[in-house]
Amino acid sequence: MTTELVVVTLIKTVIVIFGLLTGFAYLTLFERKVQARLQQRPGPNRVGPFGLLQPAADGLKLFFKSSSAPSGRDRFLYLLAPTISVIAALASFAIIPVSGPGDVNLFGHRIGWYIMNVNIGVLWYLAVTSVGVFGIFLAGYSSNSKYSMLGALRSSAQMISYEMALGLSLVPVFILAGSLRLVDIVNAQRTWWFIIPLLPAFFLYLIAGIAETNRAPFDLPEAETELVAGYHTEYSGMRFALFFMAEYINMIIVSSIATIVFLGGWWGPFGILPGPWWFLLKVVVLLYVYVWLRATLPRMRYDRLMALGWKSLLPLSLAMMMVTAVVVVAAQGSA
Amino acid sequence: MALREVLMGPLYIVRALYTTFKHNTQPIVTIEYPEMQKAVPPRARGKHILHRYADGLEKCVGCELCAIACPVGCIVVEAAENTPEHRVSPGERYAKRYEINLLRCIYCGMCEEACPYDAITMGPRYDLADDHPDKFIAEKEDMLEPLGASIGDTAVPSAAPSAQPVARKW
Numbered sequence: 001m002t003t004e005l006v007v008v009t010l011i012k013t014v015i016v017i018f019g020l021l022t023g024f025a026y027l028t029l030f031e032r033k034v035q036a037r038l039q040q041r042p043g044p045n046r047v048g049p050f051g052l053l054q055p056a057a058d059g060l061k062l063f064f065k066s067s068s069a070p071s072g073r074d075r076f077l078y079l080l081a082p083t084i085s086v087i088a089a090l091a092s093f094a095i096i097p098v099s100g101p102g103d104v105n106l107f108g109h110r111i112g113w114y115i116m117n118v119n120i121g122v123l124w125y126l127a128v129t130s131v132g133v134f135g136i137f138l139a140g141y142s143s144n145s146k147y148s149m150l151g152a153l154r155s156s157a158q159m160i161s162y163e164m165a166l167g168l169s170l171v172p173v174f175i176l177a178g179s180l181r182l183v184d185i186v187n188a189q190r191t192w193w194f195i196i197p198l199l200p201a202f203f204l205y206l207i208a209g210i211a212e213t214n215r216a217p218f219d220l221p222e223a224e225t226e227l228v229a230g231y232h233t234e235y236s237g238m239r240f241a242l243f244f245m246a247e248y249i250n251m252i253i254v255s256s257i258a259t260i261v262f263l264g265g266w267w268g269p270f271g272i273l274p275g276p277w278w279f280l281l282k283v284v285v286l287l288y289v290y291v292w293l294r295a296t297l298p299r300m301r302y303d304r305l306m307a308l309g310w311k312s313l314l315p316l317s318l319a320m321m322m323v324t325a326v327v328v329v330a331a332q333g334s335a
Numbered sequence: 336m337a338l339r340e341v342l343m344g345p346l347y348i349v350r351a352l353y354t355t356f357k358h359n360t361q362p363i364v365t366i367e368y369p370e371m372q373k374a375v376p377p378r379a380r381g382k383h384i385l386h387r388y389a390d391g392l393e394k395c396v397g398c399e400l401c402a403i404a405c406p407v408g409c410i411v412v413e414a415a416e417n418t419p420e421h422r423v424s425p426g427e428r429y430a431k432r433y434e435i436n437l438l439r440c441i442y443c444g445m446c447e448e449a450c451p452y453d454a455i456t457m458g459p460r461y462d463l464a465d466d467h468p469d470k471f472i473a474e475k476e477d478m479l480e481p482l483g484a485s486i487g488d489t490a491v492p493s494a495a496p497s498a499q500p501v502a503r504k505w
Contacts, residue, residue: 037358037359037363038355038356038358040358040362040363040365041363041364042363042365045367292352292356293352295355296348296354297348
């Protein structure tokens, strides 16, 4: 029984990693295409039909690039930092159930649509993405460059600040669903997606999620115009690609969590499509919003970013949490 | 005021998102260069064209006025006599050899002005990059209008609407 569990988990892990890396590669193309369309350009269209082989070409290029490194770096941490980022990004996907409601029977084994179905659920996601901050901070700290350092400082401060709002904006969902398990949360949304009663929380989560992944308009850690590239200024070739990968996988994960927690996961109206397709569709729509926002909004000033996080999002999430709690308790009392 | 800004803020963001989203409905403006080219202005001065009369005879009579007018001396003309058996141009003589060094040429158009027969004009082609200096010596055949494709006395076929696939004739 235990060997079976190990084998099945390993296979699922390989599938998820492969899927996420492919997803990352095509997300870069997706972003470039969508953004190009919004700016009335065709976007990449030379490599393969509609530029569909562009990610492969980019990957090959990054792979064969020479990796230059600054001389005064801290060798161990310099190599460790991108690894931490990628591992943290990949590991958070372990809890995400891409379909349901039950397990599938495959060759007489019951196999779930997730790598693990832990009772701490969302807490795992919050905890593991917090580890990602170390990757970014150590990258800035170890590369012996002022731009990297400034980018890393900004990034850490931003990610730590917005983590609060991110976590708190999810609490109303736990109150409604009565569980932290993602499978239970999705099953609780069978009739009503949580976005309907909890619309403000959804927006709070979305804003905090964008800030958490350091994407425009909160991309101060990168801030090409002032900081060159922020924490990964001194990284090149495949090591840079790892940071790039971490950022895009984090986008996928934030969208997946939003899909599961607010948009009803694999449940779709009328049951037209099988579960995984609903899940994928919702994630892609959210990723489109990500790119769309990047194509629209200018970067925020740093003090405004902090003010938004601490003075607006945090109190609003707390208020949302309290209102939900009161309403739920009142409803239970009257029932 | 502050409250108003707070209340209006999301509205502004939605409006901004709408503005960018509208561009989805607008045409793509990129001209994909090697396959598509922008039409050049009617009097643009690109690579030279040697013209023919409608009956196929060359306009150039080998007078070398273009070579004399050329401020950088990039034109070489060598004339030869027309004979009844071998008639190339209507005049007495024709250009046996007509070469322009396109690297030395400054595309000033003075050859065009000097020519008494409108035999040479500046064409529309400007994408003249190549990989060896020798390839920039344009010979007579490189510049001569193809037979039966006369485009008249004035310069260039630039009436094509912009961003059309460009046929490479010259």
